[in-house]
Structures are given as structure tokens and as C-alpha cells.
Amino acid sequence: MMIKIPFEKMKIEIKRVFISTGMSEEKADICAQIHTETTCDGVASHGINRVARFVDYAKKGWVDIDAEPTMVKSLGAIEIYDGNRGPGILNALFAMDKAMEIAKTHGVGIVTLKNTTHWMRGGTYGLKAADKGLIGICWTNTESCMPAWGAKDTRLGNNPFVMAVPRKKGPIILDMAMSQYSYGKLQTTRLKNEKLPFPGGFDENGVLTREPGPIEQTMRILPTGYWKGSGFAILLDALAAIMSGGLSTNEIDKVQEGSCGGCSQIFIAMDPSQVSGEGYSEKIADGIVEYVNTSEPATEDGQIFYPGENSFKNRQQNMEQAIPVDDGVWKEVISL
């Protein structure tokens, strides 16, 4: 059952939980803010639903609550940091902030992070850049959860990839994992006794299926765009690991300290205002949104959205009307 919790109430509760793990008040506040914003935007799976798991990881020592990133090297427009297994959200916010700072000087700034932990929703860091008028690109590698194209066993991460463009009326933002559906989506679809809208993986006979259950069993989730998402996942992994001097998916698989334990990330910020002024960037972004939004719908009552439009609307609506959250998840957080 879904209940509704106001933003501030949710944040206070999550903050209390993080403080109880031993996190400083200031850091707990930031992490709680991000988990709540993510839930508010409609992505509870990477917001409030992950609070209990974070606490578990902290207790196991897979996340070092107190660790902060330390610089390994500066190449000028690229800085390389060791995340020291600190909280993934704090490390990632630090990295995107630094990248934005560098971009102000060099036009582009890149920060790479090795040895970090789960960053929750990748879109957070794209939005942070866009909020400051900058273009943000970032991605992470993960432990393996998806077979390469043509393979049976999971050897690729789903390596979420984010691109964000600032826009006064609402940023254009893509936040996509390399699997067509997440395991979370398979689970919720199965629990509702429904089928996926499109094939999401292979069953035990190697046949593409819309039934979530058989895919959960084979773990043969489908890369987005078949061979294309498979290839993209491989390249994202290689770039993140190489440019951070960190671990690639095959090495993360050996560590086995929870989802994304020891992963590698890249944060790129670019300053569009330095190219042709802020006005040009707004004009292009508005033009693209208008062209997309005014497409002819494929179905009678259809509507075409630009990337990020729905989560922007969710945030506005849920800030006013409180945030929908699963009853059981809310009770779990309260009990922590």
C-alpha cells in the first residue's frame, strides 16, 4: 500500500537513521536530502528504498561512514580521486562539484573516482550540474548483473549513464542503465502478475520473454538495444576504470562487498555559457524540447515527453502534495 509523507518529514526520518549509523550530522543531512529528493522525483527504488541497505553496508564495513575522497593526481583539467570507500553520495557530490569548479577555468572539468561505493541515483549528479547552469555527464561501473550479447552468464555491469543539459524551464536529463529493465522493475511487475511492456530478457530456453519471473531465474536480462547496450556497457566500464585507475567490473566481481562496492566513476562538467553565452544554450534546449513535445503522437491520446520531463513534474507535484512511499518501506525506515 502506498502512503504519502511530506518532504521534510521523510528527510528528518532518513537523517535520523544515518546519524544512528555514526555519520556526522552534516553528512547525514546531505545524504538524507538526496535520498528524499530522489524519492520525491519518483525514483523510490534508489531513494528511500535503499536506506536500509545502506545501513546494512555500513554495519558490515563495506561503506566507511567517515571516509572522504583524497586526491591521487591532477592532470590539469582532470583530477583523479580515491573514494576510500566513503558514502557513494558524498563522494559523487564532491566529484561533480570539483568537475564544475575545473570547468569554470578550462571550459571542461573531469573528476574520476576510484574505490567508491553506491551513488544511489546517478541523475542526482547530472541535476546538480544543470542546476548551476552546467552540462553534466557521469557514469559508474558496477558489479556484473547482465550477460554480454550472445552470452549466458552475467559478466557486465548495467553501468548507469547520465547526461544533463541545463534549462530554465526544467533540465533535459537522461539517466539510463544499460539493461532494458532493472531487477527492481522485474520484481514489481511479477508481484503485480503483469508482463513487461517489451521483452526484458531470456527464459530458460533462451527465448526472449515479457514474463519477469523466468528472467529473474536465468539472470539473462536484456541489454538495452541488444548488442548496442552490451557494447556500451563494456566501454563505460573500460573508461571509468582506466581513467580513475580503479577497478573494472571483472575485478569488482572478485571483491564482493555489496552492490557497487569499490566501483569506478567519471564526472564531466562543461560550461556552455562560455561557448556562445547562456542565451544560446537556452535557445537550443528550448528548441529541442519544443520540437520533441510537438511531435505527432503515435496513439490518439498519446503525449511525447522530453527526457527528464516526468521527474521534473513529479518533483513539483510531490513537493506540494507529499511523497508517495510504500507502507512497508516507511515502517522499515522508522524501525531502523
Add this chain to the structure above:
Amino acid sequence: MMIKIPFEKMKIEIKRVFISTGMSEEKADICAQIHTETTCDGVASHGINRVARFVDYAKKGWVDIDAEPTMVKSLGAIEIYDGNRGPGILNALFAMDKAMEIAKTHGVGIVTLKNTTHWMRGGTYGLKAADKGLIGICWTNTESCMPAWGAKDTRLGNNPFVMAVPRKKGPIILDMAMSQYSYGKLQTTRLKNEKLPFPGGFDENGVLTREPGPIEQTMRILPTGYWKGSGFAILLDALAAIMSGGLSTNEIDKVQEGSCGGCSQIFIAMDPSQVSGEGYSEKIADGIVEYVNTSEPATEDGQIFYPGENSFKNRQQNMEQAIPVDDGVWKEVISL
């Protein structure tokens, strides 16, 4: 019918054609080399098959044979150029070369190009970076050829995107357009009276189909990964146009000077040797390739390839044994 033409013979013939359009001997040599390499790698569609179209564009004045890129602005690690409608291959080679030069100083180098023309195969520029031991990322926007997710009319470019990682035993390289299949693939599949291996777009009833003919008629080709490729195409367009100060797809659609006439491009080079030394980069790349290649195949005689493996093998084989080319295309080139 396919015939086989040795590399040098093909290059000489293409070079002769380019010189006949008024191109300098030196520039014609470079363009002919790239068209021949592309064909040799197994991508004739963007190699020799496009020679006649290039000549046509040059005659119409859509490509300015003599134009060279001029700098608009330098932001430090980013340089912005006007392509002045010069030959897309020459502009793109220039841009990736410059990006690599900047990367040597700043760790990363970005060159953006506005007002350029068709770059033929995007992978060319990723390979150029990888050949020099650098990571290369580049993409282009295009005129629209694909509907946004949920729409009927074509308002997105297929915006090819390239990522390349150097590796001594053969680079890892992704070269993907945002449509699941190209119109070229639809055509060749139809001519063979075959079906696509997976749905490639919508028929006149709005139903996903593997039949190429109906998709060619609706022009409702499927974005790779459904809503994901649609969103990715939109972000690639926005970034390329904004960061180059150039045209976005909706504006290219107004120009109508051939495929990619006036398009915007981004070239990013990063120097992995400066992060943890060349050895680390090789080790990561080799580790990823080995992990992928030794996956358990989904079918009995299956084989799992890393991105770029097949074109690398094609090049080696076709350099030795001559390059397969369609009889009719070869005759057309000879007649030009």
C-alpha cells in the same frame, strides 16, 4: 554480386574521383584512405558506397571542397571550430587531432565543430585516437530520421556515438547510431526477402515488426532500447549543438542540404597514460576483453565478441585478401 578489390587499387580509384571534383591531391588522398579503410573494416555503407553521394553534394555546393575549419574560440581544454561546410572527414580528423593535442597538456582535450558535413563512419575518429594510445569519444547530430518515443513523425537524428579505448591487441570500440537498424540495413534485408533479427520499427498500424518494407514506408524506425535510445539521441543533439554553438536537429531540418549538412560534432580525447601509466590501461582493457570473450555462450556454437573485434578481424583479413565490394557500386565509382 560481390567482387574483391585490393586496398591500394580501391584507394587509387576513389582518390581519382575526389580529385576530379576539384579537391587537392593531398586532401583527396586522405579522404580516399578513410573511405577505403572503412570499406576494408566491413562498413562499405559508409565507405565506398558513399563516394558517389559525396561527389553529388560537392557539385550541389552542399560541401565546400576547399573549406578548412577556423577557430571560433578557445576555453582552455575546449576549442570551438567552425567547419565552414568543408569535407566532413577532413574536418573531423582535424578536430580529433586537435583534441589529442590538447589532451597531452590538460589530460583531456575537447574540440567541438559546428557547421560541418557528413563525417562518414564515426568509428574512424575513435580509431585514430586509440591508434595513438588515447581514449576517444565523439558524436555528431544529424537531420531527423527517427520519431521520438511515442511519436509518429521523424524529429530525432540517429546521432552516431563513438567510444574507443586503446589496446595493443586491438582497440575496444563502440560505434553506434541511436536507431536499432539503419535504413541501409532495412533496404538490404528487404532486397534479400528476409526479416530483421529483432523488431526494427512500426508498421502502418503502429505494430512493431521485423518486416523491413513497412518500416521504410512509415519511417518509424525504432530507437535502440525504445525510450532509452530516444532520450540518448535528444541529449547527444543538445550537447553537440550547445557546445559547438552550432545547429540542433530541428534547425538542420530547415537547412536541407543533404545528410548531415550543417551538423554539430564533439570530439573528446583523454590520455590514459597520465593516470596510472600505460601498463594499467592495457591491463584493464585486456582484463575486460578476456572476461567478455570467455563468457559462456548462449548457443552451442556461439562466440562472444568484444566491441570492435569483428571490424579489427575484417581489416586484417581484407588487407591480405582484398576488399569485398558490390559489383554495381564499384562500376559506379569507376564511372565517376
